[in-house]
Amino acid sequence: MNFKSIFCFGHLLLLILIIKDASIVESAICHQCTRCTSDWWRYPSSRQYEEGQECFFEIRYTYYGNKKIIDYVNAGALSGSSCYSFSTSSYAYLCCDQDYCNEDWLSEHIDTPYIG
16 A cells, blocks of 8 residues: 555545545445446536547535535546446546546545536
């Protein structure tokens, strides 16, 4: 286990401890996208470029007072690309065109559904 893995694990553990009072806490598991997002064109501003691949994603939040908790992540990729999504209750990550979602290819954390 390299330093980056240990750092990421520690960061995730800290996030879980911080938000343990929230009623929705998703596990930090990598989820394979089951299909490409078909309605990405409705949200042209919600695009992310990762390692030269173009990804499209949709994030829905549940609000607890002033806390914004992610409770749904849907991601897709352009035809011919594979896309994987990774989510916790605080952040969503995308990595594209990889065999498996791993810490070496995660994008920057996304704390809003808008990427300029």
